[in-house]
Amino acid sequence: KAGVTQTPRYLIKTRGQQVTLSCSPISGHRSVSWYQQTPGQGLQFLFEYFSETQRNKGNFPGRFSGRQFSNSRSEMNVSTLELGDSALYLCASSYVRGDGKNIQYFGAGTRLSVL
Amino acid sequence: GENVEQHPSTLSVQEGDSAVIKCTYSDSASNYFPWYKQELGKRPQLIIDIRSNVGEKKDQRIAVTLNKTAKHFSLHITETQPEDPAVYFCAAWNSGYSTLTFGKGTMLLVSP
Numbered sequence: 001k002a003g004v005t006q007t008p009r010y011l012i013k014t015r016g017q018q019v020t021l022s023c024s025p026i027s028g029h030r031s032v033s034w035y036q037q038t039p040g041q042g043l044q045f046l047f048e049y050f051s052e053t054q055r056n057k058g059n060f061p062g063r064f065s066g067r068q069f070s071n072s073r074s075e076m077n078v079s080t081l082e083l084g085d086s087a088l089y090l091c092a093s094s095y096v097r098g099d100g101k102n103i104q105y106f107g108a109g110t111r112l113s114v115l
Numbered sequence: 116g117e118n119v120e121q122h123p124s125t126l127s128v129q130e131g132d133s134a135v136i137k138c139t140y141s142d143s144a145s146n147y148f149p150w151y152k153q154e155l156g157k158r159p160q161l162i163i164d165i166r167s168n169v170g171e172k173k174d175q176r177i178a179v180t181l182n183k184t185a186k187h188f189s190l191h192i193t194e195t196q197p198e199d200p201a202v203y204f205c206a207a208w209n210s211g212y213s214t215l216t217f218g219k220g221t222m223l224l225v226s227p
Contacts, residue, residue: 033215043151043159043204045215056213059116090158102149106158 002026004093004107012113018079021110025072025093029105031055032074034066037088037109046089049074078112086114117142117209121218128195129226136203136221139187144211148188150179151204153220159204163190195225 005024013019025032033056034046045058049068066076072093078085088111094104118141128134138148149164165172165179165188172179176196181188192199205218 042219043206043217045217056215058214092159102161102164104149104161106160108158 004091004105006089006091006107006110008110009108010111010113012115013081014115015081015083017081018077019081019112020075020077021089021091021112023074023076023091023093023107025074025091026105029093029095030072031094032068032072033092033094034074034076035090035092036060037090038086043090046076081114083114086112088112116212117145117207117214117216119205119207119216119218121205121221123221124219125222125224127224127226130197131194134192134195134199134223136190136205136223137187138189138205138207138218139185140207140216141186142207142209142211143183143186145186145207145209145216147208147210148179148181149206149208149215150190151206152201153204154201192223195223197225197227199223200225 007022031050033048036044047066048056052068063079068074088109090106090109092104092106121138146167150162151159152162153159163174163177163179165181176193178191202220202222204220206215208215
């Protein structure tokens with residue numbers, strides 16, 4: 001079974017540009033969540049999508065947005081990039097097993113550098 | 116919003132000893148508490164979680180305890196092994212804000 005795939009793995013952008021990151025979940029997983037990881041702020045929750053609907057959202061400005069397609073693949077978009085947006089962006093796919101256990105797997109992440 | 120404090124920031128133990136990492140949360144609306152392990156240069160892994168209707172949960176050498184009254188939860192690793200060194204993150208899911216808040220992480224070091 002293929003794991004969670006994030007593309008691209010590395011990205012360099014300049015301030016003011018926009019960027020789109022992609023996440024393909026494990027087959028059969030309908031929930032995709034996104035996280036930002038930086039040395040200073042640690043791990044922060046961005047948002048979660050389930051069946052093409054944003055179900056939950058973290059405390060990020062409106063420049064951060066996302067969507068999920070009918071095949072569960074998800075994209076996140078950051079507009080008007082700022083230097084502080086430089087981070088590792090992780091996505092995870094998950095499902096709840098029949099016994100109630102939450103199963104979640106992370107992708108390797110996209111490392112975004114804003115110059 | 117929710118605030119999650121995690122201690123210690125670094126924990127050094129000898130192989131075979133136990134390790135305990137503690138987290139506190141501020142909002143009683145938090146009802147789901149996952150723990151993640153992130154080895155150096157690797158992606159996080161969900162290693163164990165606990166819901167607010169349960170006081171303790173075990174999975175082999177790992178256990179998590181939750182004290183809702185005091186608003187704190189802890190990760191216990193027994194008989195630490197060479198594969199245990201990593202940064203461990205606690206988190207709290209707040210049903211009121213529908214958001215997940217992470218602690219700052221604990222770097223666990225295991226010496227032979």
